[in-house]
Amino acid sequence: MRVEIKEIKKYFGDVRANDGINFQLESGNIYGILGENGAGKSTLMKILSGYQSQDSGDILLDDKAILFDSPAAGLFAGIGMLYQDPLDFPPFNILENYLLGKSKNINLNFSSAAKQVSALADQYGFEVDIKAEINTLSLGERQQLELVRLLAEGAQLLILDEPTTGISAEQKEQLFTSMRRMAYDEKKIIVLVSHKLDEIQELCDHAFVLRKGKLVGQSEVPCPNERLVEMMFGSLPTRRERHPSVHDEVMLEIKDLKVATYRIQIDGISFTVNKGEVLGLAGLEGSGQGLLLRACAGLEEIDGGEIIVDGEIINDQEYHQRRENDVAFMGSGRLEEGLITGMTLTEHMVLAAEEHDFVINWKQAEVETKSKINTYQVIGQSSSTADQLSGGNQQRFMFSMLRTPLKLILLENPTRGLDVRSTNWIWEQLYERRSDGTAIVFLSADLDEVVDRSDRIAVFSGGKMSRIVNANETNVDELGHLIGGQE
Amino acid sequence: MNNSELIAVLASILLQASPLMIAVMGETISERAGMINLSLDGTMLLSAMAGFIAAYETGNVWLGFLAAMIVGAFFALIIAFGTINLKQSQVAIGFVLTILGDDLSAFLGQNYTRLPGPTLGRYSVPILRDIPILGDLLFNQNVVFYIAVLLTIFVWWFLNKTQPGLQLRSVGERPEAAFARGVNVNLIRYAYSIAGGALVGFAGAAYSLAIKIGWSEGHTRGIGWIALAIVIFGGWAPIRGAFGAILFGATKTLATVLQSKFPEVSVVAFNAIPWILMIFVLLLVSNEWVEDMILKLPKRFHRPLRKFLRVSPPLALGEEFEKK
C-alpha cells in the first residue's frame, strides 16, 4: 500500500488547520507525525481516516484518488484510526463493541467474535477479559481493543493519535512491540501522532513535523533531538522586558494533591506560588494541567492533599465560597462556561457583581457596565448579548467581570484566538493586579505564551508535572525535552 | 385467601401489567435510540380511542390494533421530525402532543362512548394449560398477555443479541462513534421512534379492546405517565421494565383486593398507590444516597447491588446528532 497526501487544505473560519500539506507513506514503515498543540496533526489524520473531509487537495491510495464519506468507508479501504479517546461505547461489553457495524447478519455471533478477539489479542500480546464492559477498562485496554477491531477489519494503514497519553509503561511497551510487528512483519503502514520526542525516536523510521498547519520538515529517525525540537517550535520568542513583581510571601500552596477522573489522574503534586507571581502550565491538552486548575477553583473534587490559599486550607470550600474568598477561575470555553448566550453585558455584570440589592438599579448598572467595557476596550454595547461579541471581545469582557482585588486567578488559555494587540493588553491588565499581591496560575496550549508571560513554568505530561523551571533561564531545548516527557 | 383465589389475583396482576409492558417496550426502544417520546399519555388515549372505533366499525379487533399502531407511529413521527429535522425540544413537542392526544381522543371518540364492541379474549394454550398452578396463571390468559410476554422477550433478544439492536443502542449511547462505524444515526432514530410509537399505540388499544373494554373520555389517562416512569425504573432494559410493569400492575389489583378487605376506607384512597410508588421508585433509582448506602456494604456486594438498584440513562438520550 502506498498513500500520497497532496496539498491538503482545511480551514475552520480564519484558522488554517491544514494549509497545503504534502507527503507520502510506504508499506512496512512506521511514521511519526510531530507537532505542538494546534499544529494540525489531528485534523490531517481525521481527513485521512474519513472522519472529516478536506476543503481541497487529494489523498491517493495506490495512485487512486479517494474520498471517504465516513470513517467506516475509510476502514473499508484499509485505513483505520485509533483515537486518543477510542470511539467505543462505554456501556457495551467487549464483544458487543467489537461486533457493532461489523456484519450485515441479524444474529450476533458472540462465540466466533470471542475467538477472533482472543486470537488477535494473543497474537499481539494483549490481555483481554472478554466478558468485561468497556466502562470498566483502562484507557490502555480500550486502545488495545480498538486496535484489535481495526486489525480484524483489515486495516493496512493504522493511525494512532497520541496513544501513550494515560497508559502504563508496560502497556506502552506492548503497544510498541505490536506496532513494530505490524509494520515489519506484516508490512502495514503505521502512523504515530505524538508530541513526545522519545517515542518518535524509539519507534519511528521517519518523522514529519507540522507547525501551524504546514509541513515544516522531515527527518529520518533516530536523529538528534535538537533537530526535531527546532522544527517543532521554531525558536522561542525573546522574552519581553518586564519587571517581575514577585513578593516574598506565599499565596498558593499545593501539598501532595491527588485528583482522579475517569480519563486521567494527577497525583503527588506539590508546589507554591508567591504573591504577585505568574506560573504558566504547558503541555499537551488534557495532560492534567486543567484538572489542577479546576481542583484549585473547587470545580473538581480532590482525592487527597491540601490546597492552601493565603495561609488558609480551602479543601472544604465549594466553588462559590472560594469565589467569595477572592479565588477567580476563567475557563477556555467562553460561551459554555462563564458567559450566557442571550443575556446582555449589563445583565452579566450585575450577576457577577460582589454585592446585590434585591431590586436592580439598571441605570446605575448600565453606567458601570459602560465604564467597564470602556476600560477593557470591549467592542460592543452594554445592551449587546454576550454571543453577539466577537471572541476577543468576549474574552475582554470576561476579564472585565473579574473582581478587584483578587488573591488568586486561575486561567485556561487566557488569550486563545485573540490578536496580538488584545493579547498584550490582557496581559498588561493581569500584570497590574500583581501589585495587589494577586497570584496567577494559567495554562495555555500555546507554548510561546507560557514562556513569554510566566515567571516560572511547569510542564504536564500524562498526568505528571515536571520540575518547575524559571522562565528567564530556560531555553527551547529544555522545554522541548520536558514537553516530550523527558526530565 | 385460598390457593385458587391467590392464583386468580396473580393472574389478574399479570393481565393488568400486560399493556403497560407493551408500552414500556415501545418507549424503551425509542429512548435507547436517544429519542424521548414524552407524549405517551396522549398517544395511548388517542390510540385506545382509534383502536376501539376501528374495531367497532369493521368488527375486527386486529384492524383496531392496526389503527392504534398507526396513530402511535404518527405521533412519534411528529416528534422525530420536529426534533431531528426542525431541531426543536423533544420535551416541548412531547408535552403538547400529550395534551392534544387527550383532547383529540375526547372529541373524535364522542359518539362512541360506552358502546359494546369487539374484544380480544382469553386463549387457553392446549396442554400447557393443564400444568398445575402455572397453567392457570400463565397459559389461560388474555391474548394481550401472550403478546406482551413474547414482545418483552423479543425486545430483549433484539437489543442484546442482534446487529440491528446493537446499532439501535449505539446511536443512543454515542452517536458520533456510531457514525464512525458506518451507522446512519438519524435514520435509525426515525425508525425506532416510529416503531416505539406504534407499540405504544398497540398498548393503548390493548386497554380499549381487552383490559378495560370499551371507550370513554379519559379512558387510559395517567397510564402513559406511569409507563414513562417504569422505563426509568427499568433502567431502560426490557426485562427489568417488564418487572416494573408487573409491580405497577399489582398496585391496581392490590387496590381491588384491599378495597374488599377494608370496605370502610374510601375507594379513592387506594388509587394513590401507583403514584406514591412512582415517586418512591424514581427516588430509589436516581438518588445518590443509594450509592452511599451501597458503598457502606462489603465490597463484593457493590456490583450486583448497583446493577440491581442503580440505573443510568442512555448517554446521548435527548441529544441532537449532526454530522460534521
Added chain:
Amino acid sequence: MKEKLKKFYILIPVLGALLFISILLIIFGTSPIEAFSAILNGAFGSQQKFLNTSAFWVPLLLASTGLLVTFSAGLWNIGIEGQIVMGALAASAVALNVEASKPVMLTLEILAAMGAGGLWAGFTALLKTKGKVNEIFGGLALTNLSIILTNYMISGPWQPPEGGTFRGTAPFASEALFPLLASSKFSPLALILSISALALVGFILSNTYFGLKLKSLGKNHYSAFLLGVSSDKEVFLSMAFCGALAGLGGAVRVLSWFDSLRQSISGGIGYLALLVVMLAAYRVILVPFIAFFFSSILTGSISLQLKTQLHSSLGGILTGVMVLFVILFGDRKKIFKKKMDQNNE
C-alpha cells in the same frame, strides 16, 4: 418589506391550526363558520358571557404568570395542575371550617391556598434537587395525588350532609366566596389580584437580582453557576413562587367559578397555562392576551357543546394544534439555521 413579512410569519401556524380544525368540523358535519361564530358568540355574545370568559381567564392568568417564573429558570413545572388543586383544597378547608367576616375569610383562604400550592411545588423542587427526580415526573405524581385527595375529601369527610353525590361539597357560605359582578362568575377582586401578580412577576423577572438569577439558570446552568448562582435554592424558590400563584388560582376556581369544591376542580387550566406560556414564548406582555384568547376559545367551545352537541374538547384541540404548529414551524431562524463549522483541532 422583509421585516414586515417576518412579523406575519407567525400567522402561518395559526392559520394552519384553524384549517386543521375546519377540516375536523367538516368531517363531523358541522360548518366551520357556524362553529367558529358559535364559539365567538359563546365567549362574547352577551355581557354575561363576556364576564364568564373573564372569570375563566383570571385563574388561567394566575397559573400562566407563575409559569413565567419557572420557565424562566428552565423548569418544566407540569405539576402546576396539582398546585392549583391543592390551592383549591386549602381554600375549601378554610371555607368549610372557619366562620368569620368576608374580609377575614378571604384573606385566610387566599393565604391557605397560596401556602398549599407553594408547598406542593416545593415538594416537587425538593424531589428534584435532593432526590434527583425530574420535576416532570415528581410534579405529575403529586398532581395525581392531589386529585385523589380531592376526590377523597369530596366523597368522605366533606361529603354534603344530604348524601354523597361524589360531585362536590355543599356550597360554601356566602362570606367565604369572592364578591362577584352582576350575577356572573367574574370577581373583580380576583382580577385585581391576578393583574398585580402579573405586574409583580414582570417586575421580578426584569428588575430584580432574583429574576436575573433565574434567567441565567434557564439559559445556561453551568455559566450561571460559575457566575455565582446557586441553583438548588433558586429552583426551590421559583417553584414555590409559581406554586403559590397556582394555588391562588385554585382558590379563585372554588370561590368564584364554582361555589364549592368539585371533582376536576382545575378544569385543566394548569396544562392550558403551560400552553399559554409556550405560545407566548415566555414574554410577559403577551401572556394576558394569549390567556384571554385561550379562555374565549374554551368557554366558547363549552357553549358550542350545549348548542351543537359537539364535544367541548374542540377548544382544547384548537389551542393544542396552534401551539404545536408554532413550536414546530414558528421559529424560522432555528429552522434555517446553518451550523458554523467548529474548530476541531
